[in-house]
Amino acid sequence: MKKLLITILSCLYLISLSAQSGKSLLRKGNQAIEDQNYLKAEINYRKSIDENPERKEGQYNLGNALYYQERFEEAKDRYEKAIAKLPDDSERAAAYHNLGNSLLSAKQLDPAIEAYKNALKLNPSDNDTRYNLTYAQYLKKQQEQQEQDKQCNNPNENENNEEQEKKDQEQKENKEDQEQQEDQENQEQQENKDQEQEQNEQKDEQAKNEEEEKKEQEEKEKQEEEQAKNEEEEKKEEEEQAKNNEEEKQDQEGGADQQKQQQVQQAQLSKEEAERLLEALLGEEMKVQEKLLKNQRPQTKGKIEKDW
Numbered sequence: 001m002k003k004l005l006i007t008i009l010s011c012l013y014l015i016s017l018s019a020q021s022g023k024s025l026l027r028k029g030n031q032a033i034e035d036q037n038y039l040k041a042e043i044n045y046r047k048s049i050d051e052n053p054e055r056k057e058g059q060y061n062l063g064n065a066l067y068y069q070e071r072f073e074e075a076k077d078r079y080e081k082a083i084a085k086l087p088d089d090s091e092r093a094a095a096y097h098n099l100g101n102s103l104l105s106a107k108q109l110d111p112a113i114e115a116y117k118n119a120l121k122l123n124p125s126d127n128d129t130r131y132n133l134t135y136a137q138y139l140k141k142q143q144e145q146q147e148q149d150k151q152c153n154n155p156n157e158n159e160n161n162e163e164q165e166k167k168d169q170e171q172k173e174n175k176e177d178q179e180q181q182e183d184q185e186n187q188e189q190q191e192n193k194d195q196e197q198e199q200n201e202q203k204d205e206q207a208k209n210e211e212e213e214k215k216e217q218e219e220k221e222k223q224e225e226e227q228a229k230n231e232e233e234e235k236k237e238e239e240e241q242a243k244n245n246e247e248e249k250q251d252q253e254g255g256a257d258q259q260k261q262q263q264v265q266q267a268q269l270s271k272e273e274a275e276r277l278l279e280a281l282l283g284e285e286m287k288v289q290e291k292l293l294k295n296q297r298p299q300t301k302g303k304i305e306k307d308w
Contacts, residue, residue: 023048029061033068039183041065043190056085060095067098071183072106073176093123100132109140 025048032041045062048055063078079099086092100115116133119126 023055025051026055026057026061029065033061033065036068038065038068039186040190042069042183043187043194046187054085056082056091059085060091060098063095063098063102067102067105069183070105071176071179072102074180075102076106089122093119093126093129096122097126097129097132100129100136104132104136104139109136109143112136113140 025044029041029044029048032038032044042062042065045058045065049058049062052058059078060082063075063082066072066075066078076099079095079102083092083095083099086095096115096119100112100119103109103112103115113133113136116129116136119129120133123129
C-alpha cells in the first residue's frame with residue numbers, strides 16, 4: 001500500500017502553463033502547489049476559474065489541489081470537468097489517471113478501474129496507469145472474495161454490515177460536509193486576508209504616488225520661481241543696458257556737438273587770423289608801395305622861371 005501511495009502521488013500530472021504566462025492566478029496556484037500550500041493553491045485556482053470558467057487548466061489544477069487535501073470526491077468532479085474540456089489526448093489521459101487515483105482513494109473501485117481503462121485507451125504506453133489498474137482490479141477481486149466469504153459464513157452478519165456501512169457512509173458524508181464548510185470558511189478568511197493585503201498595497205502605492213506628485217509639484221514651483229527670478233534679473237540687466245546705451249548715446253551726441261563747436265570756433269579763429277594776416281600783409285604792401293613811389297618821384301634840377 002505504501003508503494004501504491006508513492007506511485008499514485010508520483011503520477012499526478014501537471015499540464016504545462018508556459019502558454020499562460022500572463023495568467024497570474026494560475027502562476028500563484030502553481031507556486032502554492034510547489035510550496036505544499038494546497039489551500040492557497042485551491043483559492044487561486046478557484047479565482048482563476050471564476051475569472052474564466054472555460055479555462056481547462058484551472059479545473060485540472062484545482063482537482064490536483066483538492067486531491068492533495070484528500071478531498072477525493074471534490075477532486076473527482078474537477079477531473080471530470082477537465083476531461084470534458086481538454087482537447088489533447090495526452091492531457092485527457094492524465095486527467096483520467098488522476099480521476100482513477102481519486103476514485104481509488106475513495107474506495108470506489110469500479111469507477112476507478114473504468115477511469116484507468118479510459119486513460120490507457122488514450123495513452124497505451126503509460127505503465128503507471130497500467131500498474132494502478134492492475135492494483136485496483138486486485139482490490140476489487142479481494143473485495144468480492146471477502147463479500148462471498150461473509151455471505152457464506154453468516155448471512156445475518158452481512159445485513160448488520162450493510163447497516164453499519166450505511167451509518168459509516170452517513171458519518172463520512174457529515175464529516176465531508178463539515179470539512180467542506182471549514183474549508184469554505186478558511187477560503188473566505190484567506191480571501192479576506194488577501195483582499196486586505198491588496199488594499200493595503202494599493203494604499204501604500206497611492207501614498208507613494210501622492211508623495212512623488214507632491215515632490216514633482218514642489219520642484220516645478222521651485223523651477224518656475226527660479227525662472228521668474230532669472231527673467232527679472234535679465235529684465236533689470238536689459239533696462240540697465242538700455243540706460244547705459246542712452247547715456248553713452250547722449251555722451252556721444254554731446255561730444256559730437258562739442259567737437260563741432262570746436263571745429264566752428266577753430267574755423268572762425270582761422271578766418272580772423274587770416275583777415276588779420278591779410279591786413280598785415282596789405283599794410284606791409286602799402287608801406288612798400290609808398291616807399292617805391294617815393295623813390296620814383298621826379299627830381300627837380302633848378303628853379304624855373306616864367307617866361308612871359
